Amino acid sequence: MNLPNLLTIFRIVLIPLYLYVFFSPNPYHLEIALAILILAGLTDIADGYLARKHKLVTTLGIVLDPLADKLMMLAVIASFFATERISMWAALFFFVRELAMIVTGAVYHLRGKKTVPANTYGKLTTIFLYVVIPLIMYRYEYGEMILWSVIAFSFITSVIYLGKFRLLNRS
Secondary structure (H helix, E strand, O other): OOHHHHHHHHHHHHHHHHHHHHOOOOOOHHHHHHHHHHHHHHHHHHHHHHHHHOOOOOHHHHHHHHHHHHHHHHHHHHHHHHOOOOOHHHHHHHHHHHHHHHHHHHHHHHOOOOOOOOOHHHHHHHHHHHHHHHHHHOOOOOHHHHHHHHHHHHHHHHHHHHHHHHHHOOO
16 A cells, blocks of 8 residues: 555545535535545546656556546536436446446456556546536536537547557457
């Protein structure tokens, strides 16, 4: 266990806190929920930076880091669907993609296969999601339309990841 892994675990702990705050009757619940998401995003940047800079990359971190990201985004999308900020179809497409990536990564890991670390496209997908989240949270008129473009981009990213998984584990 090292600091980057602890930061990743902290991000996982932020998920129920985000949900609690988002659904609370507090008049500032959206601002606090958004602050929690920003903290999660900054923590994600920090753990990756520390792991690479100080050569603290671990197998646990390689598995937990993307899982923490995906679980947080699933919680956010679920909260948006539950409060009718996005349609069932947007939530469904998002969930299918995220769950498929989690299951695929888990299967590769459990079979002892090499996993592909985050690449530029995956990081861009995350950045795009962090941009669209406040738009949807505050019910911007075109928020879901923008989310659909991010979902489409995420499917393209998934195809790229799957290709890299196959190439890496071909031998």
